[in-house]
Every structure is written in structure tokens, then in C-alpha cells.
Amino acid sequence: MEGTVGTLMYLHLLASVLAAEWRNLRSATWALVAQSATLALILGVLGWQWGVPAMFLWAVWAVATKAVLIPWLLFRALRILPDAEVEPLAGFRAPWAVTVLLVLAVSRLLFALVGWLGSSVAAVQGALALALTVFVLGLYVCTIRRDVIKIVIGVLLLENGAHLTLAVLAPARWETAYLGIFTNVVVAAWLLIYIARVVYEAIGTTDTLVLSQLRR
Amino acid sequence: METQSPLPVLIWVVPAVCGLVTLAVGRWRREFQGWLAFAGLAVTVVISGLIAQSVLAGWVLTAWNNTLRVDGLSALMEVLASLIGMIIVVYSLRYIPGRLDIEEPRRLGGPVPRDVRLSSYYGLLLLFLGMMNWTCATNSLVWLYVSLELTTLATALLVIFYWNRESLEAGYKYLMLVTVGVLFALMGLGLIYAAAAGLPGTEGRGVLLITEVGKVARQMPKALVLLANVFLVVGFGTKAGLAPFHAWLPDAHAEAPEPISALLSGIVIKVGAYALARTITLFAPQPDYGAVVVFVAIMASASMVIGILMALVQDDLKRMLAYSSVSQIGYVIEGLGLGTYLGIYGGLFHLINHSLIKALLFLAAGAIVYVTGTRRISELGGLRQRAPITAFCFLVGALAIGGLPPFSAFMSKFTLFLAAAQKGLLWAAIIAVFTGLLTVACFVRAAYLICWGMRRGVADCGLQAAAKSGIRNPKSEIALGSEREVPVAIWTGMAVLVVLTVGLGLFPNLAYPLLDRATVCIQALLPAS
Numbered sequence: 001m002e003g004t005v006g007t008l009m010y011l012h013l014l015a016s017v018l019a020a021e022w023r024n025l026r027s028a029t030w031a032l033v034a035q036s037a038t039l040a041l042i043l044g045v046l047g048w049q050w051g052v053p054a055m056f057l058w059a060v061w062a063v064a065t066k067a068v069l070i071p072w073l074l075f076r077a078l079r080i081l082p083d084a085e086v087e088p089l090a091g092f093r094a095p096w097a098v099t100v101l102l103v104l105a106v107s108r109l110l111f112a113l114v115g116w117l118g119s120s121v122a123a124v125q126g127a128l129a130l131a132l133t134v135f136v137l138g139l140y141v142c143t144i145r146r147d148v149i150k151i152v153i154g155v156l157l158l159e160n161g162a163h164l165t166l167a168v169l170a171p172a173r174w175e176t177a178y179l180g181i182f183t184n185v186v187v188a189a190w191l192l193i194y195i196a197r198v199v200y201e202a203i204g205t206t207d208t209l210v211l212s213q214l215r216r
Numbered sequence: 217m218e219t220q221s222p223l224p225v226l227i228w229v230v231p232a233v234c235g236l237v238t239l240a241v242g243r244w245r246r247e248f249q250g251w252l253a254f255a256g257l258a259v260t261v262v263i264s265g266l267i268a269q270s271v272l273a274g275w276v277l278t279a280w281n282n283t284l285r286v287d288g289l290s291a292l293m294e295v296l297a298s299l300i301g302m303i304i305v306v307y308s309l310r311y312i313p314g315r316l317d318i319e320e321p322r323r324l325g326g327p328v329p330r331d332v333r334l335s336s337y338y339g340l341l342l343l344f345l346g347m348m349n350w351t352c353a354t355n356s357l358v359w360l361y362v363s364l365e366l367t368t369l370a371t372a373l374l375v376i377f378y379w380n381r382e383s384l385e386a387g388y389k390y391l392m393l394v395t396v397g398v399l400f401a402l403m404g405l406g407l408i409y410a411a412a413a414g415l416p417g418t419e420g421r422g423v424l425l426i427t428e429v430g431k432v433a434r435q436m437p438k439a440l441v442l443l444a445n446v447f448l449v450v451g452f453g454t455k456a457g458l459a460p461f462h463a464w465l466p467d468a469h470a471e472a473p474e475p476i477s478a479l480l481s482g483i484v485i486k487v488g489a490y491a492l493a494r495t496i497t498l499f500a501p502q503p504d505y506g507a508v509v510v511f512v513a514i515m516a517s518a519s520m521v522i523g524i525l526m527a528l529v530q531d532d533l534k535r536m537l538a539y540s541s542v543s544q545i546g547y548v549i550e551g552l553g554l555g556t557y558l559g560i561y562g563g564l565f566h567l568i569n570h571s572l573i574k575a576l577l578f579l580a581a582g583a584i585v586y587v588t589g590t591r592r593i594s595e596l597g598g599l600r601q602r603a604p605i606t607a608f609c610f611l612v613g614a615l616a617i618g619g620l621p622p623f624s625a626f627m628s629k630f631t632l633f634l635a636a637a638q639k640g641l642l643w644a645a646i647i648a649v650f651t652g653l654l655t656v657a658c659f660v661r662a663a664y665l666i667c668w669g670m671r672r673g674v675a676d677c678g679l680q681a682a683a684k685s686g687i688r689n690p691k692s693e694i695a696l697g698s699e700r701e702v703p704v705a706i707w708t709g710m711a712v713l714v715v716l717t718v719g720l721g722l723f724p725n726l727a728y729p730l731l732d733r734a735t736v737c738i739q740a741l742l743p744a745s
Contacts (some may be wrong), residue, residue, distance in 0.1 A: 135403065139396070142392075142396055148388075151392065155392070155395055155396060155399070158396060158399045159399055159402075161403075162399055162402045162403045162406060165403060165406060165407075166406040166409070166410065169406070169407070169410035169414070170409065170410040170413045170414065172413075173413045173423075175409070175413065175423060175424050176409075176410075176413070178358060178424065179357065179358050179405075179406065179409060179424065182358050182359075182361075182362055183358065183361050183362065183365075183402055185365070185395060185399070187365075187369055188365065188368070188369060188391060188395045191369065191372065191373075191391060192388065192391055192392060192395075195376070195384060195387065195388045195391070196388075198324060198325060198379075198384060199381075199384055199385075199388070201324075201325070202324045202325070202381065202384075203381070208388075211384075211385050211388065212385060212389075
């Protein structure tokens with residue numbers, strides 16, 4: 001995987017790891033901004049390479065929603081919610097190393113899996129493997145993190161991974177941009193953040209394990 | 217035969233617009249709350265009837281350049297959703313205002329005017345039904361995802377309606393897990409679209425349309441299709457409450473208002489099953505579809521067993537019903553995944569039956585709470601003496617969900633057993649029969665404990681004696697338990713569902729025309745056997 005798209009994909013993956021692992025939630029949100037911005041750049045470059053103007057529209061939309069609107073909602077919430085992430089289930093002791101190793105292992109595994117998918121995806125094998133790695137990273141964050149805001153970031157990583165997969169597989173069609181623009185979890189993210197604020201104001205924590213103990 | 221028609225547009229626009237008007241105006245004008253919801257849904261039921269009539273005459277209705285397309289399967293879902301929605305609205309007119317009085321002190325964040333709460337309730341209910349009908353009418357991969365996500369948002373707000381600690385936890389869990397699930401479905405839909413878009417000769421064709429994808433499904437790379445199917449089963453299976461992706465379901469059902477619990481089990485989880493039926497069966501012509509059949513059968517069988525085993529150990533009536541839904545949705549999805557006429561017919565028939573019966577059970581659970589003030593099975597008993605209509609309705613629901621004759625679920629389950637055995641999945645048929653027996657045991661036990669004997673638990677704190685002596689606090693009637701039969705507006709809906717359950721059991725052929733149309737829609741995609 002070479003060239004501009006390849007470089008941007010690696011930057012995108014790096015920003016994804018930062019968004020996933022940064023304990024300070026403001027910093028993690030800035031990493032999410034960077035991650036979304038690299039996604040938008042990838043979309044723009046693909047649109048330029050394949051001559052599909054609709055991809056530029058998707059890139060602008062991605063900047064507006066993923067890099068501006070959603071981070072703005074997160075920053076607004078973090079005025080009230082604590083900056084420091086609740087300690088995850090696995091603790092904070094070696095999360096960075098674990099996550100980096102996980103990303104490396106998963107991307108190698110997915111590279112081989114994508115190879116099994118056959119000749120139809122051979123040309124984009126590397127890019128597809130990286131896109132799926134971002135998706136898996138998002139799932140990992142949603143599964144093992146306890147902080148509501150970090151879980152919302154995980155959901156956004158999942159979405160970006162899905163969109164990147166779509167863009168990598170079918171960059172030459174305007175329908176790809178159409179699918180990407182309209183399949184956005186902005187409202188769901190806003191609602192999750194809003195519920196997190198209400199719960200924090202009521203019980204003083206964003207820990208989802210404590211949340212589950214609210215039941216009588 | 218296809219024809220352009222405004223009905224595919226109206227079936228979802230009418231309830232959606234009524235919902236928006238209710239949200240906007242209902243807080244100031246009470247007639248724009250429940251009664252607008254009733255009127256809007258009455259019109260929707262009529263439209264769904266017209267759609268069913270056209271479909272039974274052999275038409276497929278299209279609109280908006282084929283992005284909306286209503287065939288037998290769509291018509292079946294829309295009739296079911298509109299009918300159950302109507303019953304839930306009528307039930308809610310009397311039930312919800314009383315429950316609000318009880319739940320208001322526990323509301324987080326301070327009091328909100330009652331009219332605002334009620335307008336939100338009915339508005340969101342109508343919006344959900346509009347989005348549900350849109351999901352069933354759309355022929356576009358994009359709008360299938362969007363409408364499905366909108367149904368999730370609307371129902372999440374309904375789950376947290378009481379805005380107390382438990383409902384917020386349940387709503388958060390529901391929204392988070394189903395959003396993650398639907399993102400898996402997005403990945404699956406994206407892979408399908410990309411596989412179709414990559415085929416030569418598809419330029420200029422609407423490869424975002426489900427029908428167009430179906431035309432080229434046979435040519436798609438097999439490995440990519442298999443991967444897409446895995447994502448779709450995980451994604452839509454989460455929405456459907458299929459184990460092991462069902463973690464949201466028990467809490468959401470338990471903490472939502474009882475009419476909304478009926479909505480969740482009766483309609484919401486069926487949206488996931490519908491989306492699965494629309495998508496994975498596209499690939500039935502593929503030579504490796506047998507692997508998908510086995511995969512779906514394994515998932516469905518696991519869901520059946522996990523659900524009923526969890527239901528058996530519940531003391532909370534609503535959680536027991538919720539886990540039962542996890543089990544029963546396994547039957548539906550197994551049938552749909554078999555790919556044979558009998559399997560699909562049985563799956564869709566059970567979808568109808570489960571919707572009606574589970575809605576009945578949840579509405580009866582609400583009535584039980586109204587009468588007794590509790591939903592703990594260990595604290596209930598002797599209901600048939602205090603509230604005979606409620607007890608009868610619950611008993612009918614309990615016997616029906618177990619699959620006992622002459623109720624409707626007997627026919628649908630028997631069809632599924634036969635279909636699985638005919639397909640060569642004898643192990644799946646045995647698991648389904650075993651689960652059916654456990655379901656009978658679970659619900660007969662619950663019905664006996666609730667309807668017969670002496671009231672337990674409450675006697676210890678003297679409430680039963682207080683009720684007998686005529687001491688009542690009108691303001692907290694539901695908290696203490698009214699200890700008398702529920703009002704007509706509440707039991708009327710239950711009675712309608714009882715009639716439908718018994719009617720379909722005694723005369724299963726009544727559902728045959730529409731079920732046959734729906735089955736043929738899916739089966740048209742399958743290779744000749």
C-alpha cells in the first residue's frame with residue numbers, strides 16, 4: 001500500500017490508537033478530531049484519484065460531522081464531566097503496549113484474511129486490512145472500557161472503520177459517497193453523551209459498571 | 217406485477233407527521249396527545265389494509281423511483297405493526313397517566329409538566345411506527361440502515377421515558393449495544409454494496425437497491441458474501457435480540473413502560489428479523505448458502521435455549537417475558553434462515569404469533585402491576601379472584617406462547633419443527649422441541665403462581681388486609697395496587713389480542729393468503745429445489 005492514501009491510512013491508524021488509549025479525555029477527543037480529519041483527507045484523495053466529485057462532498061461532510069460537530073459535543077460534555085477516564089477493566093498498567101500489539105497482530109491477521117477473500121479485493125488488500133483494524137479497535141474500546149465518553153469514542157471508531165472499509169472497497173462510485181453521507185451516528189452519539197451527562201449529574205460518575213448497579 | 221402508488225409513501229409519512237405534530241403541539245393542546253395518536257394510527261391501519269388488499273391481488277407497490285417497494289413481506293409487517301401500535305395507543309390512554317403519577321417522584325432532574333411528558337410519549341410512539349413502516353417499505357440499502365437507526369433512537373427515548381435511574385441505565389445499554397450492532401450491519405451492507413458495485417456491467421444500475429443487488433447476487437465473490445452475512449447476522453441479530461447479542465433486551469423490557477415493553481417484543485425486535493430476511497436471503501442462490509443456513513441455525517438454537525433457561529429463573533415477570541422473547545426470536549430466525557418454503561412460512565407465521573402473544577403478555581403484565589402493585593411473581597397470587605379478565609388474558613398468553621393447541625403458536629412451531637427436519641437439521645428440530653417443552657413449563661408455572669392460590673408477600677406488610685378493609689389512596693392507586701379489575705380501556709386491547717390468538721389457532725388459514733405472498737417474496741430469490 002503506497003502513496004498518499006497509504007501514508008494517510010497509517011496516520012489514521014495512529015490517530016485511532018491515540019484516541020483509544022489517551023487517558024485524558026480531552027486529548028483523546030483531539031486525537032479523534034485528527035482521526036476524522038485523516039479520514040476526510042483519504043476520501044478527498046480517493047475522489048481525486050478516481051475522478052468522483054461526490055467523494056469530495058463526503059469528505060466535507062465527514063469534516064463537518066466527525067471532525068467538528070461530534071468533537072464539539074464531546075468537549076461540551078467534558079465541561080461538566082471529568083477529564084480523566086475511569087480506569088478500564090484491564091487497568092492502566094500496560095494498555096498502550098497491549099493496544100499497539102493488538103493492532104499489529106490484528107492487522108497482520110486481517111491482511112491474511114483479506115487475502116482469502118480473493119482476487120476481487122487483491123488490489124486493496126493492505127488498505128482494507130487497516131480499515132478493518134480500525135473497526136476492530138473500536139470494538140475493543142467499546143468492550144473493555146468503562147468510561148461512557150471513551151465508549152462513545154469507541155462507537156465513533158467503529159463507524160469510521162466501517163466508512164473507511166466502504167471507501168477503500170468502492171471508491172469509483174458516487175453511490176459510495178451517498179451511502180457514507182447518510183449513514184452517520186451523530187444523533188446516537190449525541191443521545192449517549194446526553195444520557196451520560198444526566199447520569200453524572202445524578203450519581204457523580206461516568207463508570208458504566210456503576211451505572212449497571214443503578215438497578216434495584 | 218409492479219405499479220406506482222402513493223401508499224408506500226403514506227404508510228410511513230402519516231404516522232411520522234402525526235408524531236412530529238404531537239411532539240410540537242401536544243404540550244399545549246391535550247387533544248393533540250393520545251387522541252391524535254389514535255387518529256393517526258387509525259388512518260395508518262386503513263392504509264396498511266389497502267396495501268394488503270393490493271398485494272393480495274398480486275401487485276407490488278412502488279414509489280420514488282423504486283426506492284420504496286411494498287411486496288407481501290412488507291405488507292405483512294406493516295399490517296402487524298399498525299395493528300399492534302393501535303392497541304398499544306388505546307391501552308396507553310388510560311395506563312400511562314396513572315403510571316406517571318407513581319413514577320414522577322423518582323424522576324431525575326426535577327419535575328417536567330405532565331403534558332410535555334405525554335406529548336413526548338405519543339409523539340415518539342408515532343415516530344417509531346413511522347420509521348418502522350419506512351424500514352419495511354424501503355428498497356434501498358442506505359435507507360434500510362437509516363430507518364433502522366431511527367427506530368432505535370425513538371425506542372431508546374421511550375425506554376428511558378420514566379427518566380429514573382433504572383430506566384436511564386436500561387436506555388443507555390439499549391442505545392449503545394444496538395448502535396454497535398447496527399454498525400456491524402452497516403459493515404455488512406457496505407460489503408454487499410461494494411461486492412455488487414465491483415461487478416462488471418453494474419454502472420448506471422441502482423446497486424444501492426436491494427432488488428438490484430438480488431439480481432447480481434449469484435455473481436458476487438463467495439468469500440466476501442460469507443463475511444458480509446456474518447456481519448449482517450451479528451448486526452441485525454443484535455437488533456432482534458438474538459443471543460448472545462441480547463444483553464440490552466431484559467433491562468430495556470423491564471424498565472420501559474409496560475405498553476413500550478409490548479412494543480419492544482411485539483414489533484421492535486421483529487424489525488431486526490425483517491432486515492435479516494431481506495438481506496441474507498439475497499444470497500440463497502449462492503452455492504455456499506448451506507454454510508449460512510447452518511450458521512443461522514446454530515445461532516438461533518443457542519438463542520432458543522439461552523433465552524428460556526434464563527426465563528426459568530426469573531422472579532421479575534417482565535424480565536421473564538423478555539428472556540422468553542430472546543428464546544422465541546430464535547424460532548423466527550431459524551425458520552427464515554432455512555431457505556425452504558415451509559421454513560420461511562413457519563418463521564413468518566411465528567413472527568406474527570409471537571408479536572400478538574408477547575404483546576398480550578406484556579399488556580397483561582402491565583394490568584397485573586395496576587391491580588397488585590408489583591411484578592414479582594413470588595409476591596403474586598389469586599389474581600383470578602380480584603381481576604378475572606386480566607387473569608384470563610394472562611393465562612391465554614401463557615398457554616399460547618408455550619405452543620399448546622388450540623392457540624396459534626402451536627401451528628407455527630409445528631411447522632418449524634417439520635421444516636428443520638425436512639432440511640436435514642434434525643438436531644435443530646430436537647432443540648426447538650425441547651425449548652418448546654421448557655417454555656410450557658416456565659409459563660404454566662408462572663400462570664399458576666399468578667392466577668391461583670393466595671397472594672404472597674403483600675400479606676406480610678398488611679397491604680392485602682388494608683385493601684380488603686377498603687382503605688385506598690386514590691393518588692397512589694397503582695403503587696398500592698387497585699386490587700380490582702383494570703378499566704375497560706386497558707383490557708379491551710388485551711381482549712382483541714386474545715381473540716386474534718385464539719382465532720389464528722382455530723383458523724390458521726386466515727393468515728395463509730398474506731403469509732403465502734410474504735413467503736413467495738423471499739422464496740422467489742431461492743434456487744429451485
